[in-house]
Every structure is written in structure tokens, then in C-alpha cells.
Amino acid sequence: MAVTRIGVLTSGGDASGxxxxxxxxxxxxxxxxxxxxxxxxxxxxxLEGGDxxxxxxxxxxxGIIHRGGTVIGTARSEEFRTRExxxxxxxxMLHHGIDSLVVVGGDGSLTGADxxxxxxxxxxxxxxxxxxxxxAVAARHPRLTVVGLVGxxxxxxxxxxxxxxxxxxxxxxxxxIDAIGSTASSHQRAFVVEVMGRHCGYLALMGAIxxxxxxxxxxxxxxxxxxxxxLVDTLKAGRAAGRRDSIVVVAEGATDRQGLPxxxxxVRQALASWxxxxxxxxxxxxxxxxxxxxxxxxxxxxxxxxAAIDTLLxxxxxxxxxxxxxxxxxxxxxxxEECVADSRRINAALEARxxxxxxEMRGTSFNDALRTFNTLLKALPHPPAAGxxxxxxxxxxxGAVAPGxxxxxxxAVRLATDDGHVALGVRRGFHGLVxxxxxxMDWMSVNGWAPMGGAELGTSRDVPAGPDFYAxxxxxxxxxxxxxxxxxxxxxxAGAHRLFEERANFPAxxxxxxxxxxxxxxxLPGTELSxxxxxxxNNIVSVVxxxxxxxxxxxxxxVVEVMGRxxxxxxxxSGLATGAERVYLHEGGVTLKDLVEDLExxxxxxxxxxxxxxxxxxEDANDVYDTSFMCRLxxxxxxxxxxxxxxxxxxxxxxxxxxxxxxxxxxxLARLSIRRLAGQAAARHPSAEFIGMQSGxxxxxxxxxxxxxxxxxxxxxxxxxxxxxxxxxxxxSRPAPRLAPASTDR
Numbered sequence: 001m002a003v004t005r006i007g008v009l010t011s012g013g014d015a016s017g018x019x020x021x022x023x024x025x026x027x028x029x030x031x032x033x034x035x036x037x038x039x040x041x042x043x044x045x046x047l048e049g050g051d052x053x054x055x056x057x058x059x060x061x062x063g064i065i066h067r068g069g070t071v072i073g074t075a076r077s078e079e080f081r082t083r084e085x086x087x088x089x090x091x092x093m094l095h096h097g098i099d100s101l102v103v104v105g106g107d108g109s110l111t112g113a114d115x116x117x118x119x120x121x122x123x124x125x126x127x128x129x130x131x132x133x134x135x136a137v138a139a140r141h142p143r144l145t146v147v148g149l150v151g152x153x154x155x156x157x158x159x160x161x162x163x164x165x166x167x168x169x170x171x172x173x174x175x176x177i178d179a180i181g182s183t184a185s186s187h188q189r190a191f192v193v194e195v196m197g198r199h200c201g202y203l204a205l206m207g208a209i210x211x212x213x214x215x216x217x218x219x220x221x222x223x224x225x226x227x228x229x230x231l232v233d234t235l236k237a238g239r240a241a242g243r244r245d246s247i248v249v250v251a252e253g254a255t256d257r258q259g260l261p262x263x264x265x266x267v268r269q270a271l272a273s274w275x276x277x278x279x280x281x282x283x284x285x286x287x288x289x290x291x292x293x294x295x296x297x298x299x300x301x302x303x304x305x306x307a308a309i310d311t312l313l314x315x316x317x318x319x320x321x322x323x324x325x326x327x328x329x330x331x332x333x334x335x336x337e338e339c340v341a342d343s344r345r346i347n348a349a350l351e352a353r354x355x356x357x358x359x360e361m362r363g364t365s366f367n368d369a370l371r372t373f374n375t376l377l378k379a380l381p382h383p384p385a386a387g388x389x390x391x392x393x394x395x396x397x398x399g400a401v402a403p404g405x406x407x408x409x410x411x412a413v414r415l416a417t418d419d420g421h422v423a424l425g426v427r428r429g430f431h432g433l434v435x436x437x438x439x440x441m442d443w444m445s446v447n448g449w450a451p452m453g454g455a456e457l458g459t460s461r462d463v464p465a466g467p468d469f470y471a472x473x474x475x476x477x478x479x480x481x482x483x484x485x486x487x488x489x490x491x492x493x494a495g496a497h498r499l500f501e502e503r504a505n506f507p508a509x510x511x512x513x514x515x516x517x518x519x520x521x522x523x524l525p526g527t528e529l530s531x532x533x534x535x536x537x538n539n540i541v542s543v544v545x546x547x548x549x550x551x552x553x554x555x556x557x558x559v560v561e562v563m564g565r566x567x568x569x570x571x572x573x574s575g576l577a578t579g580a581e582r583v584y585l586h587e588g589g590v591t592l593k594d595l596v597e598d599l600e601x602x603x604x605x606x607x608x609x610x611x612x613x614x615x616x617x618x619e620d621a622n623d624v625y626d627t628s629f630m631c632r633l634x635x636x637x638x639x640x641x642x643x644x645x646x647x648x649x650x651x652x653x654x655x656x657x658x659x660x661x662x663x664x665x666x667x668x669l670a671r672l673s674i675r676r677l678a679g680q681a682a683a684r685h686p687s688a689e690f691i692g693m694q695s696g697x698x699x700x701x702x703x704x705x706x707x708x709x710x711x712x713x714x715x716x717x718x719x720x721x722x723x724x725x726x727x728x729x730x731x732x733s734r735p736a737p738r739l740a741p742a743s744t745d746r
Contacts, residue, residue, distance in 0.1 A: 003145065003312050005035040006100040007053065007093065010070040011042035011109035014289060015151040015165025017297030018070040021104050023061040023579075024305025027732045030058055032309060037098055042105070043077035043112065047085055049092035063552075065298055065579045066545050068168075068291045074105075083123075086116055090123040090144075094133050099141035102308045104164070106152040107343055113146045114321040114336045120144035146321040147308045148336055149301070153289055156200035158342030158361075159334040160325030161696055164304065166202065167296040169288040170660040171538075173207040176284055177247060178451050178657065181211065184245035190235065190275050194264040194283045197251040199347050202366070203288070204251035209373050210663040212410075212450040213247040214238055216377070217254035217262045219350055220359050221370060227256065228270035236274065237379030242444050246271075259353055292545065295537040296661065298577040299725075300326065306728045307331040328696030329528050329721055369664070372671050375418050376411065381443050384420035391416075391482040391681050393674065395441075396426040396433065397459035399489030401654055402518040402532025404662035406456050408487050410449035411670035413441045419678060424479060429460035429488070430495050434471040438479055450667075453535075453657050459488060463495045472499070473508035483512040483677035483686075485670070489519025489530070490715055493690060493706060500688040500703045512680035513703070514673040515690040518666070520654055523567035525709035525717040526701040527692020531669070533569065534661040536653040540574040547647055548578070548612055554643065557602060557613030557634060561627045561648040564618045567716040570653070571618035576729050580616045581605075583729060584630075586714065590622040595630065599637050606641040613642065665693070672698055 008025050010018050022038075029036040038056050039045045045052035064071050079085035093099065103113040120143065127133035150157040155166035173195050184191050193213075197203045201218025208216045215231055217223065223230065235246045248271075254262040264281045271279045293301070304324040311317050311324070311333060321336035342361070349358040359367055384390055393416050397405055413423040425441045426432040449456060464472060475481075484499075486492045496515045503509045517524045520536035540562055547558050560580075564570045568585030575583035582598050584590050602613050617627055627646045635644040658666070669691050680686040688703040701709070711718050 003034060003100050005037065005097050006102060006312065007037045007039045007098040008072070008102045009039035009042050009046065009104070010072055010074045010151065011103060011105035012074060012076065013106060013152070014069045014074050015153050015163070016068045016168035016289070016291060016293035017164040017301040018104050018151050019064040019067050020293065020298040020301030021149055021151070021164060021305040022070065022072060023065055024302040024728075024732060025102050025308055026056050026061045027058060028306045028309040031731050031734070032313060034309070037096060038072045041073040041075045042109070043080040043089070044075040045073070046089040046092060047077060047079055049095065053092060053096050053098070065577070066292050068293060080112055083119070086119060087123055087126060089116065090120065091127055091132055094127070094137055094141060097141070099143065100145040100312055102147050102149070102312070104149045104151045106150065107157065107340060110148040110150070110323060110336055111340050113148060114340070117144045117146045117321050143318065145312060145317050146336070147311050147317050148321065148323040149304045149308060150323060150325070153203070154197050154200045155202040156198070156343060157325070157339055158346070159323070159339045160332075161328070162300060162326050164297055164301050165289070167300070167661065168291065168294045169196065169203055170206055170210070171294050172288045172291060173203060173284060174210045174660045176282070176287070177207060177211040177213065177249070180282060181245055181247060184247060187278070188244050189278045189280060190246035190248065190271050192248045192250060192264045192267045192271070192279065192281045194250045194252055194281070196284070196288050198253045199350055201251045201254070204249050205366070205369055205373065206660060206664055208249040209369060209376070209667055210450065210660040211247065212376070212448065213249045214243070214377055215248040216373060217249070217267070218251045219253040219255060220355060220362060222255055222257045222262070222355060224257065231267070231270055232274045234377070234379065235271070241379040243379070243447065257353065295541040295573065295577040296534065298541070299573060302576055302732070303331055303725065303728060306731070328694070330695065368671070369668065372411070372415070372667060376414055376667075378418070381414065381418040382420070388420050391421040391678060392424055392480050393421055393677055394424045394426050394438065394479070394481045394484045395457070396429060396484060396486045397455045397457050397488050398429040398486055398492035398495055399459065399461055399519060401455045401459055402489065402520050402530070403453045403535035403654070403656060403658035404531035404666040405459070405487055405518050406449040406452045406454065407658060407663040408516055408518065408531060408666035408670045409457060410446040411667040412485055412674055413446045414443060415671050415674045417443055419674070421678065424481065425457050428458040430462055430464045430468065430472070431460050432458075433475050434464070434468050436475045436478065438475070450663055451657050453655055461491045463491050464498055469502050469506055473506040476508040476511065481511065482681045485514050485516060485673050485677060487516045487518050489517070489521065490523065493524060496688065497703050497706045510686065512677045512683070512686040513688040514676050515703070516669050516673050517690065517692055520570065521564050521567050522569040523564070523716040524690070524692070525706065526690045526699065527694065528721050529665065529693055531662050531666045532654075532658070535656060535659040536563070536570055537573055537577070538659050539653050539656055540570060540649060541577045543649055543652070544574065544578045544614070548614060551612035551614065555606070555611060556643045556645060557615070559615045559617055559627050559630050559634070559644065559646050561617050561619050561646065563649070563653050566620045566714040567720070568618040568621070569720070569722055571616050571621070572722055572725055572729070575616040576725055578614065578616070579733070580614045580729070581733050582615045584615065584617040584621040586618060586621050587720070587723060588726070590625050592625070595625065595633060599634055602634060603638060603641060669698070676700065
């Protein structure tokens with residue numbers, strides 16, 4: 001039976017990004033010819049019925065993508081846990097002719113929805129037998145279809161890499177700890193920061209990595225006996241090494257191995273004997289849950305909402321409830337029962353104090369992150385092992401600056417040093433290799449680099465050529481460099497490839513080389529996301545939110561130009577995250593016909609009461625129809641209905657402190673790169689590679705393949721995964737479809 005009318009509800013704790021999901025569900029549904037009904041206040045609204053269940057129009061979800069929380073409300077309902085409550089909910093749904101539900105919520109909310117689906121035939125029988133529902137009505141709705149989206153800041157759902165709201169919560173935590181760190185350093189104090197997470201330590205662990213915290217307590221890895229003394233020793237060693245601050249991150253569900261809670265107050269008491277009154281507690285609380293969603297959460301909610309409607313229409317959810325999840329940058333469908341069961345197995349292992357099993361079930365990425373943090377938090381590295389070959393590993397920036405470069409260097413230096421190797425910092429990119437501008441870096445030389453924007457080693461966009469190769473080979477020989485980690489963008493990869501090509505002429509280049517992708521343009525082969533792109537995207541979204549406020553107040557259209565050259569990643573993803581009416585990309589081309597059609601849509605929209613217009617343009621989308629031309633065209637032909645302004649965001653997209661994602665990703669890739677260099681150092685034919693994330697996993701690619709993977713003329717990869725997102729933005733931004741008035745089904 002074809003789906004014609006669906007209900008959408010948000011339930012449980014609110015999570016930033018829920019509104020983006022609701023917007024996508026409503027507009028994708030309407031665009032597909034469905035009627036979409038809001039169920040206000042979650043399951044409570046389903047039980048109350050009446051005006052708590054109402055049809056939604058296209059315009060009802062306009063202007064909500066940037067708002068935190070959920071505009072259709074949420075509430076916890078004990079009554080829905082009972083069969084009597086679910087009978088009442090089924091009666092209200094049948095009254096409105098709804099037999100398909102999209103539920104955005106956490107573990108409990110999705111479990112309740114699946115139980116509701118399984119009981120549906122029996123509930124209908126009871127309602128018909130009681131005479132409260134007509135048999136003909138029940139016959140028209142024999143099955144309840146359920147699709148779920150996990151909205152939870154805890155990121156505790158099995159089967160999906162990220163849940164809606166987790167990235168925003170991590171932003172709040174990182175911003176708070178960065179700010180606290182300044183005060184702690186000024187006064188040489190210790191701060192104990194408590195973060196949310198219940199049974200899952202994701203927020204605490206990733207927040208600690210992103211901010212360079214000194215100690216961590218999470219549910220999955222409780223400390224050993226006498227942890228108080230061990231903690232004091234760790235922080236004392238950090239002070240002795242030169243650290244002025246001490247930050248301890250505690251997940252709210254952390255316990256010791258006997259199951260006793262490790263609270264922020266308990267940690268403070270453990271430190272009080274050492275620091276006395278110089279220990280402060282900060283409980284971040286619900287500030288982690290609220291506020292405007294990050295760019296990632298907006299886009300996550302949007303693509304999941306779109307996928308939920310596609311799943312309903314495809315019939316994939318007819319036989320079982322499905323949850324929309326993310327693996328890498330792709331939406332996947334997960335059986336709801338399987339998702340919930342796996343999550344509960346982890347919780348059961350924690351309750352049974354089987355911590356090894358709980359850690360194993362968290363997955364490889366979580367465990368690798370924990371091991372990396374345990375290395376980085378040390379006051380000083382392990383001394384080199386007796387008889388160990390101490391490699392000399394050069395670390396270079398190249399290309400334009402990208403937020404997260406410093407985090408990558410910090411991780412690379414500390415991890416290399418802890419493995420007994422020597423880290424060599426090369427200043428000013430390939431210039432430094434040519435001039436021999438190199439210095440050894442020790443453990444504390446990168447202290448505090450994790451949250452810093454820019455590139456402390458310096459960088460340049462020059463690619464080595466001609467006599468540079470001889471100079472670089474001489475530097476490598478003089479410095480006895482055993483491997484190179486080159487962190488950067490297009491010029492970094494091009495330069496590394498040139499060194500690889502010159503191996504036959506310069507034997508010194510026959511050392512392992514790894515390129516780590518760091519560019520806001522996200523235009524490199526072999527990786528779906530480069531370090532810096534997430535920060536740039538959040539910078540763009542923050543500014544565009546402000547532009548939209550001004551535009552709405554003054555009946556205005558803005559054409560916003562963003563960076564990226566001929567790679568439209570930033571334009572496309574910022575357009576999706578801000579609800580732009582149109583995104584102009586070099587990949588899709590721009591014609592005069594396109595501009596005329598866009599102008600007509602603008603005029604029609606403003607005549608019908610629209611207050612603002614937003615166009616996002618990639619900086620090199622078209623060489624002739626530039627941003628200024630578009631503005632003049634729209635202004636001239638707009639008939640005085642609206643003003644037009646341009647906003648060229650420029651280098652603010654490259655600046656600022658790196659986002660949590662960029663810090664964490666930089667750390668992860670740096671760890672794997674150092675391991676790769678060390679493993680290849682003794683090889684007869686050492687590798688020359690680039691590292692990146694593809695479909696959620698780390699992969700290495702050979703620099704030998706670099707030329708065939710790129711569109712050199714346009715400085716971008718031949719394959720770009722994000723182009724698939726265009727259809728979603730087009731569906732959500734086109735004019736509202738005209739539907740027949742909604743009716744009830746009694």
C-alpha cells in the first residue's frame with residue numbers, strides 16, 4: 001500500500017540538528033507528493049491528539065535550520081510505555097489517517113516506536129472490538145511503518161558513526177575547555193570539567209583529545225586502584241615539565257572498577273591535598289545540548305531526513321523498522337531492533353563491569369582514539385629503547401594554511417618522540433627544505449598547539465622545481481632525514497609527487513613520504529574530508545546566519561561568495577547547512593539561462609511575501625558571471641521588490657581555532673602517518689603515499705597514482721562524493737508544491 005500521509009515527531013532529550021531533520025522530512029515529503037503531519041511534544045502529543053497533530057506546510061519549516069532544540073517540541077511519556085497508552089496513540093493516528101511515522105530521538109524513543117509498530121495489528125483489533133474505530137478505517141491502515149533518526153548528543157547508538165547533536169555538543173565542550181584553559185594557565189590552577197554522556201564516553205574522550213586535556217575519566221575505561229595518587233603524579237609531572245594548567249575531563253557516567261561514581265567533586269578532593277584551593281569544578285550541563293547546531297549537524301539532520309522519506313517511499317521499511325545511520329559520509333539503513341540491541345549490550349557490559357567487552361564493542365576508532373590520548377597526555381615521552389634505531393622524521397607544511405595543521409604537528413611530534421624517534425620541524429614549507437631551515441622539536445615544544453589556528457611552522461605555496469631538487473636532496477642528506485610527513489593541500493601533494501618522480505635522479509628522495517590532507521578547499525584525491533574544511537564550513541555558516549538576519553529585516557537578497565576555487569565543496573555544503581535557495585558551482589556550470597530562471601524565482605518569492613533571498617557562489621564558479629555581475633543583474637531586473645548585496649567572505653574562512661572534528665581528525669591521521677613512516681623506513685623501496693578517510697575508514701594511496709586521480713586543470717579530484725548532495729539541496733530549496741487540503745480519516 002502506497003504511503004500518502006506521514007507523521008513526524010521528536011522525542012526524548014532535544015539535540016541540535018533536530019530542526020534540520022524536521023525541515024528535510026517535511027519538504028522532502030511534500031516534494032514527493034505526501035502529506036506531512038507534525039506530532040507536537042513527542043509521544044505526549046500522540047496521546048493527547050487533537051491539535052497536537054497538525055498538517056505542516058512548506059513554509060512552516062522555513063527559517064528553522066539554524067535553531068537549536070526542536071520547534072515541534074519533545075517530552076518524555078511514561079503513559080506511552082503502557083499498552084493502554086499505545087491504544088490511545090493508535091486511535092489518534094487513525095483519526096488523522098496516519099500510518100507511517102518518522103521518529104527523531106534516542107534509544108528509548110526508537111524502542112518505543114518499534115514496539116508500537118509490532119503491536120499495531122493487535123491494537124487495531126482491540127480498537128475495532130471496542131467500537132472506537134470503524135473496521136473500514138482499520139482495514140485501510142493495516143500496517144504501521146516506522147523509520148528512525150538517532151537524535152542524541154551522547155553518540156551512543158551502535159551502527160552509526162555519528163548521531164544528530166553529538167558534533168554540536170562537542171563544539172560546546174571544546175569552546176568551554178579552551179576558555180577555561182586560559183584562566184587555568186593564568187593562575188596555574190587545575191580545573192575539573194564534567195561533561196555529559198551517561199554510559200558513553202565519546203564526548204569526554206573526543207573533547208579531551210581536541211583540547212589537549214591532562215587526564216580523562218570515562219565509563220568504558222575506569223582507572224585502577226589508587227587512581228587518586230596516580231592522577232596527582234600525572235599532573236605533578238606535567239607541571240614539572242612546564243605546563244601551567246591542569247585540565248581533567250570527567251564523563252558524568254564515569255566510575256571506578258568497583259562501580260562507584262567518579263564525580264567531579266571526588267576528583268577535586270583527590271587534587272585538593274596537592275593544590276589546595278587551586279582546584280575548580282565546571283559542570284557544563286545543558287549548555288552542551290542547546291544552541292545553534294554546527295554545520296555538520298545541520299547537514300547530518302538534512303541528509304538523514306531526506307533518506308528517511310526515500311526509505312518510506314521505497315518500501316524498505318515495510319517489513320521492519322529501520323534507522324538512518326551514517327558510515328563515513330554515506331547514509332545507511334540499519335534494522336532498528338539490531339541498533340538498539342547492540343547499544344544495550346554495551347550498557348549491559350558496563351553494568352556488569354565487563355569493561356574490556358564494552359571497549360571492544362565501541363569499535364576500533366574509539367579504542368585507537370583512547371590509546372592516542374593516553375600517549376598525548378604524558379608529561380614526557382618514553383625514553384628510547386636500548387638498541388633502537390632512532391629515525392629522524394621531517395614534518396613539513398605546504399600549501400595554504402588550514403585550521404588543524406598545528407594539531408597534526410603536535411600529534412606527530414609527540415607520537416614520534418614517544419616511539420623513540422626524533423621529530424624535525426621544517427619551517428616555511430618546501431622553502432625550509434631548500435634552505436635547510438630545520439630544527440629538532442621536543443615534547444613541550446608543541447604544548448598548547450592543539451587548539452591553535454594557523455600554522456606555527458609556517459607554510460608556502462611554492463612547489464619545488466629545477467635547482468630546488470638538488471638543494472632538498474642535500475638537506476635530506478645533511479640532516480639524515482629518514483622520512484617526511486608533508487601536511488598541506490594541493491601544493492603539498494604536487495611537491496611530494498615531484499620528489500617521488502625525481503627519485504631516479506636523487507637517491508636521497510628514496511625515503512618514505514606521507515602526505516596528510518590539510519586544506520579548506522577539500523579538493524584532494526584519496527580522502528573525502530581534508531583537515532581544515534570543517535572549520536571553514538562552520539566559519540561560513542556562522543557568518544551566513546548573521547547575513548540572513550540582516551537580509552530578512554531589510555527585504556534583501558544576498559549573493560555570498562565562498563572559497564574553493566573550482567572545487568565547490570564549501571559552497572555546496574554551506575548552502576545545504578544554511579538553506580540557500582541556490583548554489584553556484586563550477587562543477588555544475590552557470591549559464592545566463594540559469595540566472596534568468598533564478599531571478600524569476602526570486603521575484604515570484606518576494607511577491608508572495610518572502611523576506612530574504614540567499615545565493616551561495618563558489619569563487620570560481622564562472623569566469624564571466626562573477627559575484628558582482630550576479631548582484632547587478634538581480635538588482636536591475638528585480639523590479640524594486642528587493643535590494644541585492646554581495647558578501648565575499650574571503651580569508652575569514654581560513655582563520656580561527658580549528659573545529660573539534662579537524663583537531664581530532666588531524667590527530668588520528670598524524671598517528672597513522674607516523675606509524676607508516678616508521679614501518680617503511682627500512683624498506684628497500686619505501687613508499688610515497690597520501691593518507692585519507694574514505695567511506696569511514698583510513699586508507700593510503702600511492703603518489704604514483706596521483707596524476708590519474710586528479711583533474712589538474714581544475715585543481716580537484718576526478719571523483720567527488722559530495723556532488724550527490726546537490727539533489728537534496730535542490731529538492732529542499734525549490735518553490736513549495738501545491739497540494740490538496742489535508743483531511744481527517746475518521
